[in-house]
Amino acid sequence: MESSFPYIDFHTHKLSSNEERITAVTSIDPSELEPPPNNLYTIGVHPWNANTNSINLHLNNIKTYANSPSMVGIGEVGLDKMKGPRLDIQQKILEKQIEIASEIDKPVTIHCVKAWDELLALKARFGGKTSWAIHGFNGSQELAKQLLDKGFFLSIGAAMLNEKSKLQESITQIPVNRLFFETDTTDVDIAQIYAVVAVKLDLSINDLRKSIAENFSYFFRR
């Protein structure tokens, strides 16, 4: 029997999912003029696009979108030491978006590459009452532990399907009530990620679907 809990795709860039068994959250940029037609969405300036000239316009767009019931959070936003503009510019843009997240009381989806200390410092300063999730987490057990201790959720993507990824070890250290799964920019079937993790954690797929659906309700408060 098909589970009554949908597969949650926590973070995708696809505009709509036509499959009924999937609930997807599309990440869009504030320069986009139309929200995705069918999906829930988060909105935010990606660190690669951080730009101090356009930020005020984009922040206004984010606030306008925040009135829509389909807009469930801020993201993806973050820090990336390998790509994009200078880190201080990325930081400034991230801070402004985090402030809005607190103001409108929505959770935050984070992209972070090699800037964990900076991110943890920001979480300590601003991240009081809103939930934060790291999308595309593919780190070590130590990093997972550090982030979990600070209250982060961790969203796991296609890297889970790579037998050599660090996730093969760290996945077993992440409590099920802090997990999400995502397709991001890939064509992977979200059900495949659920299937691999269910085996790793020795859970039925149905139980995993139930747990992730509960996380989803908690994180997005819906």
Ligand SMILES: [Zn+2]
């Ligand atoms: Zn993404």
